Amino acid sequence: MNFHPRTLEHTQSDLDHVIPNESELTAGTLIEPGKSYGFFTDTTVCIGCKACEVACKEWNNLPADNLGMTGQSFDNTGALSANTWRHVAFVEKKGGCGVRADIETPYQSGWLMMSDVCKHCHNAPCLEACPTGALFKTEFDTVVVQQDICNGCGYCVPACPFGVVDLSANDGKAHKCTLCYDRLKGGLEPACAKSCPTDSIQFGELEILQARAQERVEHLHQRGVTDAYLYGTPGAPGSTGGLGHLNAFFLLTDRPEVYNLPVAPTRPANRVKPSLISGLAAVAGLALAATIVLASQERR
Amino acid sequence: MNFPVSSQDDAGQALQKYSEWDGSTYYGRAQLKSAPFENLVVGGYIFLAGLSGSAAILAALADLAGGKSAASLVRRGRYLGLLAPVIGSALLVYDLHTPKRFYNMLRVAKSTSPMSIGTWILVSFSASVGLSAAAQAASDFWPQQRWSGWTARVFGVPAAIAGMGMSTYTASLLAATSTPLWAAAPQALAVRFGASSMAAAASALSLGEPSDGIRPKLDAITGVALATEAVAAMVLHEAYGKMGVRDALDSPSGRLEKAGATQLGVVLPLGLLAVSALAGRHRRGGLSGLAALAVLAGSAMLRVSVMGAGDVSAERPDVSFRFTQPRNMPRR
Numbered sequence: 001m002n003f004h005p006r007t008l009e010h011t012q013s014d015l016d017h018v019i020p021n022e023s024e025l026t027a028g029t030l031i032e033p034g035k036s037y038g039f040f041t042d043t044t045v046c047i048g049c050k051a052c053e054v055a056c057k058e059w060n061n062l063p064a065d066n067l068g069m070t071g072q073s074f075d076n077t078g079a080l081s082a083n084t085w086r087h088v089a090f091v092e093k094k095g096g097c098g099v100r101a102d103i104e105t106p107y108q109s110g111w112l113m114m115s116d117v118c119k120h121c122h123n124a125p126c127l128e129a130c131p132t133g134a135l136f137k138t139e140f141d142t143v144v145v146q147q148d149i150c151n152g153c154g155y156c157v158p159a160c161p162f163g164v165v166d167l168s169a170n171d172g173k174a175h176k177c178t179l180c181y182d183r184l185k186g187g188l189e190p191a192c193a194k195s196c197p198t199d200s201i202q203f204g205e206l207e208i209l210q211a212r213a214q215e216r217v218e219h220l221h222q223r224g225v226t227d228a229y230l231y232g233t234p235g236a237p238g239s240t241g242g243l244g245h246l247n248a249f250f251l252l253t254d255r256p257e258v259y260n261l262p263v264a265p266t267r268p269a270n271r272v273k274p275s276l277i278s279g280l281a282a283v284a285g286l287a288l289a290a291t292i293v294l295a296s297q298e299r300r
Numbered sequence: 301m302n303f304p305v306s307s308q309d310d311a312g313q314a315l316q317k318y319s320e321w322d323g324s325t326y327y328g329r330a331q332l333k334s335a336p337f338e339n340l341v342v343g344g345y346i347f348l349a350g351l352s353g354s355a356a357i358l359a360a361l362a363d364l365a366g367g368k369s370a371a372s373l374v375r376r377g378r379y380l381g382l383l384a385p386v387i388g389s390a391l392l393v394y395d396l397h398t399p400k401r402f403y404n405m406l407r408v409a410k411s412t413s414p415m416s417i418g419t420w421i422l423v424s425f426s427a428s429v430g431l432s433a434a435a436q437a438a439s440d441f442w443p444q445q446r447w448s449g450w451t452a453r454v455f456g457v458p459a460a461i462a463g464m465g466m467s468t469y470t471a472s473l474l475a476a477t478s479t480p481l482w483a484a485a486p487q488a489l490a491v492r493f494g495a496s497s498m499a500a501a502a503s504a505l506s507l508g509e510p511s512d513g514i515r516p517k518l519d520a521i522t523g524v525a526l527a528t529e530a531v532a533a534m535v536l537h538e539a540y541g542k543m544g545v546r547d548a549l550d551s552p553s554g555r556l557e558k559a560g561a562t563q564l565g566v567v568l569p570l571g572l573l574a575v576s577a578l579a580g581r582h583r584r585g586g587l588s589g590l591a592a593l594a595v596l597a598g599s600a601m602l603r604v605s606v607m608g609a610g611d612v613s614a615e616r617p618d619v620s621f622r623f624t625q626p627r628n629m630p631r632r
Contacts, residue, residue, distance in 0.1 A: 151401035171398075257617075258326065275475040276490070286495060289524045293517050293524075
């Protein structure tokens with residue numbers, strides 16, 4: 001078992017203070033402004049315990065929702081929403097005739113679980129759409145909604161290519177994962193990553209995470225899990241169409257759609273210029289036609 | 301099935317080589333969230349914005365090129381321009397989920413956000429068309445003084461320029477989202493909205509037009525705009541099929557788009573105007589009025605139906621996944 005040597009300085013369980021730079025002990029990384037941070041969610045080790053969902057709700061004081069049963073495997077959460085910022089998806093892969101596959105290959109091949117979260121896109125469509133500046137990039141390269149600015153216009157909701165951002169009926173404002181902005185400020189690892197018992201959710205500096213994820217993919221390929229690939233790293237599915245990389249990226253073993261993720265999402269802001277220019281050109285052409293008609297001699 | 305890691309530029313091409321999507325979804329759950337707009341409210345705003353914006357354009361053009369007989373057209377065009385600033389902005393504030401913070405829209409100006417661009421277009425349009433209409437009112441009440449007519453003309457020019465934005469920016473507002481139906485064809489949607497705005501304004505102005513010389517001209521402008529809209533609608537539907545989002549039109553909103561926006565709003569008035577033009581100047585008033593009413597109704601239904609069909613496309617994972625297949629990636 002390896003642990004950080006500084007751990008020995010904090011052996012009491014009832015601490016009366018926050019451990020300075022605690023993330024160094026729990027995630028092996030210092031949190032410093034100006035660097036890029038993110039999540040690497042390795043779905044091959046997710047056990048579907050939903051500790052991340054609970055830790056997120058607890059830390060962020062999020063209201064309960066979806067108290068009923070969905071009938072969709074163990075997923076009674078359903079989707080990310082204003083009140084749910086981590087969502088564990090459960091996929092029971094089918095064999096023939098709608099029956100679950102009975103031949104199991106290694107690593108969850110018949111039973112996929114994935115803890116979904118806001119992707120904190122490099123070119124974040126929600127941020128680019130926000131007309132008030134409420135959505136912004138933090139000093140940790142994450143995307144956060146400033147609750148004291150948001151006026152609930154709701155434009156970030158259809159802008160998001162992953163269906164993450166949502167308006168709350170409680171306060172009429174947009175909400176989503178903040179990548180625990182408050183905890184990062186205090187040198188703490190985000191709540192979901194800290195609570196994950198299998199390290200399926202790993203928090204850290206983005207470049208280090210990406211390198212670690214690539215190693216993990218190669219390792220899995222060697223072990224015979226040839227379906228493993230990354231979603232959201234530069235050039236991979238998910239970070240397509242001008243979105244850039246995703247700061248929260250995933251290791252998947254089936255097509256993205258199976259996990260409710262798009263293969264090739266695009267950046268909405270790239271559509272602003274073509275539509276504005278062609279619209280204005282059309283109106284200008286019609287105005288020219290109208291001028292000709294109006295200036296013509298009246299028919300008698 | 302094994303997605304390669306490659307450079308960003310050829311990600312789409314690399315993906316194409318691998319397995320095709322077999323139609324599987326996550327329990328049929330939506331992959332996207334539909335816009336939380338109230339479609340009648342925001343669709344109503346888009347209609348009024350186009351109507352007012354194009355009315356201000358026609359008022360300025362008639363003022364500069366139309367001669368004396370166009371005086372009534374100019375006056376009513378300036379007043380019609382007030383619809384968006386007065387009713388339209390109220391609708392927009394009403395649709396906010398925290399309306400008392402509407403002024404936060406004025407904190408920033410962002411070229412990546414058509415809602416921010418639109419905010420500033422609406423602000424400049426409201427100011428210029430407001431001053432132009434106020435001066436017009438002054439000259440209507442006190443016809444003997446001269447400065448007001450001159451003021452109305454001067455502010456009519458910026459009103460017309462901002463009016464061009466008002467007529468069409470709302471298509472960018474929809475296109476610059478991840479909602480598949482809105483994002484499928486940004487250019488064609490913008491042309492369709494712009495042409496519909498111009499047709500609606502010309503129709504509304506022809507309804508109260510007292511001059512027999514000007515009304516056929518307005519009808520001609522309506523006809524040209526409707527023909528443009530018809531072509532744009534065809535291109536748009538072609539793109540819907542190509543991008544795999546056409547299934548979203550198999551919905552009440554899609555049927556409203558077909559029957560209301562296209563048949564009632566474009567095909568019927570085009571026919572009526574053609575008959576009216578052939579019939580000569582006798583008995584043309586009735587047909588032209590009927591056509592104008594159909595155009596106005598169709599223009600409003602176009603906006604509401606596109607909003608609604610967009611929501612359907614976002615809520616249906618089969619539509620949104622088909623839209624985000626690598627073959628639909630923009631070519632570089």
